Amino acid sequence: GDSVTQMEGPVTLSEEAFLTINCTYTATGYPSLFWYVQYPGEGLQLLLKATKADDKGSNKGFEATYRKETTSFHLEKGSVQVSDSAVYFCALSSGGGADGLTFGKGTHLIIQP
Amino acid sequence: DVKVTQSSRYLVKRTGEKVFLECVQDMDHENMFWYRQDPGLGLRLIYFSYDVKMKEKGDIPEGYSVSREKKERFSLILESASTNQTSMYLCASSTTGSRNQPQHFGDGTRLSIL
Numbered sequence: 751g752d753s754v755t756q757m758e759g760p761v762t763l764s765e766e767a768f769l770t771i772n773c774t775y776t777a778t779g780y781p782s783l784f785w786y787v788q789y790p791g792e793g794l795q796l797l798l799k800a801t802k803a804d805d806k807g808s809n810k811g812f813e814a815t816y817r818k819e820t821t822s823f824h825l826e827k828g829s830v831q832v833s834d835s836a837v838y839f840c841a842l843s844s845g846g847g848a849d850g851l852t853f854g855k856g857t858h859l860i861i862q863p
Numbered sequence: 864d865v866k867v868t869q870s871s872r873y874l875v876k877r878t879g880e881k882v883f884l885e886c887v888q889d890m891d892h893e894n895m896f897w898y899r900q901d902p903g904l905g906l907r908l909i910y911f912s913y914d915v916k917m918k919e920k921g922d923i924p925e926g927y928s929v930s931r932e933k934k935e936r937f938s939l940i941l942e943s944a945s946t947n948q949t950s951m952y953l954c955a956s957s958t959t960g961s962r963n964q965p966q967h968f969g970d971g972t973r974l975s976i977l
Contacts, residue, residue, distance in 0.1 A: 792970055850921055851966060853905045
């Protein structure tokens with residue numbers, strides 16, 4: 751079946767550091783890939799998505815590129831802020847849209863001033 | 864913007880009680896989902912529905928049931944609550960058509976079973 755693997759953390763960085771959160775997946779066919787973010791006490795918000803190979807999703811300074819050859823969708827940001835502290839989830843959808851997403855276990859990111 | 868509203872942010876119930884968690888979305892989405900979120904396990908799909916009165920089991924349906932009598936409302940039911948059902952429950956909705964459509968989440972219900 752489908753699966754998503756991501757580094758679990760916690761990942762602790764200083765403000766303005768470069769961020770990479772690794773995500774790899776296994777899936778049948780050609781899934782769509784997503785990054786969601788969960789701030790403390792809140793539900794999940796879509797951060798960015800990519801729907802085919804070599805697509806780059808971007809939002810709020812975050813980027814991720816759909817790499818089919820390495821089955822990866824790593825999240826990057828050039829300069830993190832304290833407000834980026836949250837839990838980040840990588841997810842995929844390989845069904846027709848009516849099925850649930852398959853999530854990684856989440857990466858807890860802590861940014862220190 | 865899509866709004867997914869879960870009826871309670873925090874809920875405390877007792878073992879053996881029948882518990883209802885309610886979710887309403889305002890964007891006429893066809894698909895609705897219930898997940899539970901536990902530390903170290905991420906999000907796991909309990910049930911989903913792609914139409915009124917339709918339901919499908921997810922990865923962990925045991926001990927749960929669902930109801931979808933109206934398109935905008937999707938209820939999760941714990942028939943006889945147990946302590947291992949203490950968790951954060953997240954509802955989501957999406958429009959249909961392709962796997963490109965993201966899911967939109969509510970703020971979650973943190974349920975404690977004593």
